[in-house]
Amino acid sequence: MGFRRRLADLWQPWHSGQALLAIPLGLIAAITVVDVLAPGDIHLGPLLIVAPAITPWFAGPWLTGLVGVLAVAAQAIIAVLRDQDELFSTNHQVQIAALTVLSLVIVVFSRQRERRNRQLDRVRSVSEATQRVVIPPLPHRMGPLRIASAYRAADDEAMIGGDLYAAARTGNGARLLIGDVRGKGMTAISDASVIMGSFREAAHRSDTLAELVVTLEESIRRHLTEHAPHSEADALYEQFVTALVLDIHDEDPVAQMINCGHPPPLLLHKHRVTGLHPRQAEPPLGMYDLPRTGLALDPFPFGDDDTLLLYTDGIIEARSPDGAFYPLAERVAQWTDSGPEALLHHIRADLIAHVGGQLNDDAAAVAIQRSPKLAPGHQLKKMAHVGSSDHADRAAAER
Known part of the structure; x- marks a missing residue:
């Protein structure tokens, strides 16, 4: 032998x-x-x-x-x-x-x-196995939504870092989360796994986005308290998670969001790119020295063929060799006609070219497009055939 x-x-x-x-x-x-x-x-x-x-x-x-x-x-x-x-x-x-x-x-x-x-x-x-468990791939279809996601860790060998995203189907709509844990390494991965686990459970039990955010806040604070050494109690004030949660109803062309210290998403509507800045700034999750005064919803129009781009600061803070930040909104304006997967492909290639090949921070992005051709009933029929027709659906959608 x-x-x-x-x-x-x-x-x-x-x-x-x-x-x-x-x-x-x-x-x-x-x-x-x-x-x-x-x-x-x-x-x-x-x-x-x-x-x-x-x-x-x-x-x-x-x-x-x-x-x-x-x-x-x-x-x-x-x-x-x-x-x-x-x-x-x-x-x-x-x-x-x-x-x-x-x-x-x-x-x-x-x-x-x-x-x-x-x-x-x-x-x-x-x-790779850890990434699939902690941050599983998002579904390509969810009701009338077409979804694409991309994740690139700063450490190529690790393939996973402190950025996170998740989506859940909730009755007549979808709830989505994107976040960024402060720091890197195993601590960031641990914090990200806590937020992801809490979201998967609370997304189906919380009646409102405000309740969902409160649950996420309680989960991360409890986690930080239990795992912080007594000699490093002050470190609790330095650990936090920026997060953006959204509710997108199947029939209502208006979506809602709560932004907890996260970079504002971009709305691509008829060749225009708009930054969706929150009316009331909320502190990140887990910040003990910044109590919340109230969680106000930020509604915004999200109609047929509109695309919503969620991202982490690893993208907009990526620097070129001469020190220039990556101009995401400016670059995205060139690809407003692209589908979700094509849009993220353009951003990924352009970002790597901008920084010269190597990112210094984790980067994640999620593109969501409302498609008038995908009604909820039609989606249920397609789910039975998703294993055999997924590649054909992607190609047809991009055309």
Whole structure:
């Protein structure tokens, strides 16, 4: 079994990198021929180490070791062809020994690199599973709404951070949440999971958005109190969650929101982009030193073909190499005719280009479009076929 596994490991890199393997093999052949034909005072044999050195770029330790053996053999062939008496000379013995040792070092390095890559793959797999549990993908259809979501963690390996979003079907409408936990790392993920769990339960039990916000507030405060060390009680005042919750009724062309310190959403209506700033600013969730004076609803028109863009500050605070913030509202104005998925695709590509490839903070966005062609009854019929027709629905919707 062990021998078969080694053969399988050897075959897989060979099958995937056989074209690139021609490079070190060609170098070995070329160096050998040139060294044999070169004048006696020119020695190119030490260059053979280049062949095993470049092999780990595209192959595993077994192929790297094979290339190293061929390089050592080539060095011995050079000694034989140039002068048979020199095969066991001090010069060639040192060259062969040095080439052997360096090849072994490269093989060990390749093995460690392969092990680290496997560990990283496992970490990414766990991160992806965690993301699906804590922040599951939003449904593409919810009543008359078409929904698309995008999430990009600042740490590519983690795949998850402190940003969050969720949606729940509630009778004749939908409730949505987008938020941003202060901080990063495991603490932010823990806080985000608390908010998400509380929303999934309270979204169906709360009669009003105000009741929902109060429940979320109580959940995060209780969580922060229970998990904050006594020596760090002051840290409670530094932990908070910005959040935006919305109610969108199926038949009513007016939506409602409560904004708790979150960036205002953008409404795309007939080629116009409008920032929906709250009339009354509410503090973020979990801020002990900022008591609430009342939770007032902010209604806004949301009719057929309108698109609502929710986002976190990781997008609008993303800086270009010269320090300029990402102008989200200005850029979105170019794509008002796009569907939700196409809109987020444009934003994602444009944002990465703006920052030069790497975000410094987590970023999340949700695009919601009210479609007059998707009535609630029609949606119930489509749910039975969503597994087989989802890709076709997306393509047709984007057209």
